[in-house]
Amino acid sequence: MSDESATLKYNGQDIDLPIERGTMGAPGLDIGALRSQHGVVTVDYGFANTANTESGITFIDGNEGLLTHRGYSIADLATHCTFLEVSYLLLFGELPNTEQLDKWTTNIKMHTLLNEEIKRFFDAFPRSAHPMAILSSATNAISTFYEAYHSPSDPEAVEQSAVRLIAKMPTIAAWAYKKSIGQPYVYPKNDLEYVENFLYMMFGLPVEEKKIDPVIARALNVLLILHADHGQNCSTATVRFVGSSQANLFASVAAGMNALWGPLHGGANQEVIEMLDRIAADPDATVESMLARAKDRNDPFRLMGFGHRVYKNYDPRAKLLKEFAHEVLDRADANDPVLDIARQLEEAALEDPYFVERNLYPNVDFYSGIIFRALGFPPRMFTVLFAIGRLPGWIANWKEMIEDPRTKIARPRQIYTGPPSRAFVPLDER
Numbered sequence: 001m002s003d004e005s006a007t008l009k010y011n012g013q014d015i016d017l018p019i020e021r022g023t024m025g026a027p028g029l030d031i032g033a034l035r036s037q038h039g040v041v042t043v044d045y046g047f048a049n050t051a052n053t054e055s056g057i058t059f060i061d062g063n064e065g066l067l068t069h070r071g072y073s074i075a076d077l078a079t080h081c082t083f084l085e086v087s088y089l090l091l092f093g094e095l096p097n098t099e100q101l102d103k104w105t106t107n108i109k110m111h112t113l114l115n116e117e118i119k120r121f122f123d124a125f126p127r128s129a130h131p132m133a134i135l136s137s138a139t140n141a142i143s144t145f146y147e148a149y150h151s152p153s154d155p156e157a158v159e160q161s162a163v164r165l166i167a168k169m170p171t172i173a174a175w176a177y178k179k180s181i182g183q184p185y186v187y188p189k190n191d192l193e194y195v196e197n198f199l200y201m202m203f204g205l206p207v208e209e210k211k212i213d214p215v216i217a218r219a220l221n222v223l224l225i226l227h228a229d230h231g232q233n234c235s236t237a238t239v240r241f242v243g244s245s246q247a248n249l250f251a252s253v254a255a256g257m258n259a260l261w262g263p264l265h266g267g268a269n270q271e272v273i274e275m276l277d278r279i280a281a282d283p284d285a286t287v288e289s290m291l292a293r294a295k296d297r298n299d300p301f302r303l304m305g306f307g308h309r310v311y312k313n314y315d316p317r318a319k320l321l322k323e324f325a326h327e328v329l330d331r332a333d334a335n336d337p338v339l340d341i342a343r344q345l346e347e348a349a350l351e352d353p354y355f356v357e358r359n360l361y362p363n364v365d366f367y368s369g370i371i372f373r374a375l376g377f378p379p380r381m382f383t384v385l386f387a388i389g390r391l392p393g394w395i396a397n398w399k400e401m402i403e404d405p406r407t408k409i410a411r412p413r414q415i416y417t418g419p420p421s422r423a424f425v426p427l428d429e430r
């Protein structure tokens with residue numbers, strides 16, 4: 001905390017607000033004592049201008065289109081690291097050396113199995129269940145096997161829970177998919193690396209040997225890294241909110257998954273591909289008509305995969321994904337007509353005054369679905385892939401919150417607009 005302050009004039013009084021500065025980015029005015037000392041609260045719908053915490057994990061400069069994790073650029077991490085390496089960086093603050101990475105990877109591999117009882121839990125869902133519902137329910141459900149590890153104030157238990165979550169999430173995700181197509185669950189194979197193991201459980205069968213294509217594994221590795229963390233987004237803020245009540249890590253992460261599922265957040269990747277498919281299939285749903293609908297104030301439709309609360313410039317992840325989409329489709333010898341439609345839609349939107357004036361650019365979800373599909377994933381699994389990627393970010397934020405002595409239970413205020421106090425009217429007089 002610095003000695004600087006800003007002055008707010010309210011009710012004829014000068015109120016000093018301490019200024020908090022981080023290493024990069026906008027400074028913050030500390031309004032924490034405003035209500036207790038001056039009887040006034042602040043209003044900020046969607047927390048668009050409110051820092052909920054200090055954080056040393058991720059930095060985003062939305063005007064410059066910059067994203068770093070623990071100081072490293074997302075492009076460097078996506079080019080040079082494995083997803084587990086980036087997970088380690090997010091959780092422990094530094095990139096691991098060889099020995100630390102071996103230990104971390106081995107530890108994760110030791111926990112990939114789910115308790116056998118959990119199989120019956122998967123069986124109970126209808127075949128049509130959305131895999132995001134299964135993912136969050138199963139995350140909560142597996143917590144019941146590890147109640148001895150629930151205490152947020154026990155660092156060893158927290159680390160063990162983090163390892164279990166990261167290790168088991170691909171198994172849960174793959175089994176949610178197997179459930180939806182009526183195939184037998186495939187057990188993890190621990191001589192495979194993290195991403196390969198996930199692809200093996202997703203696309204393998206117990207009756208045959210499954211070879212994992214290294215091009216697909218590398219592509220998925222990059223995609224998971226690009227989703228690994230993103231500051232105080234809706235799901236991460238949810239994980240922190242829930243965790244601030246001292247709820248255990250599993251419960252907090254399950255809540256974050258539910259927040260991610262929404263179409264304005266991680267659910268957008270499924271919506272984007274459905275929108276592009278509609279344009280490809282329906283002659284009335286042209287690029288022009290989609291843009292016209294997106295601009296129409298009377299139509300709730302939004303151009304999915306466009307716009308971002310923080311980026312007022314090209315989302316750096318979308319930039320990497322756009323190049324990567326071509327690379328993956330060329331290498332996989334796959335041809336997806338929606339890639340061309342996506343490009344046309346992007347070009348048209350970036351020249352349209354409505355989108356230009358509002359600084360609406362493609363976000364991470366615009367191109368990711370095209371790549372996920374080229375890798376063989378069905379659209380209903382796209383948000384699940386986002387969740388596997390975001391998991392280390394959720395855990396790192398939860399851990400940072402728990403370890404911060406300034407953390408309090410999250411409990412915003414409100415401006416009450418209901419009826420003033422009034423006399424009760426008995427039932428027979430109403």
Ligand code: CMC
Binds near residue numbers: 263310
């Ligand atoms: N299509 C049409 N208009 C849009 C869009 C869009 N995709 N996004 C924002 N706008 C308009 C919005 O109507 C508003 O216009 P006006 O000023 O005339 O009222 C203006 O742009 C500002 O938008 P906002 O809703 O105030 O911005 P926000 O920061 O509250 O919302 C957002 C951010 C991501 C929810 C929003 O841009 C959106 O709904 N995008 C589509 C869904 C999407 O792609 N979500 C993925 C986000 S990135 C990854 C993730 O978080 O999971």
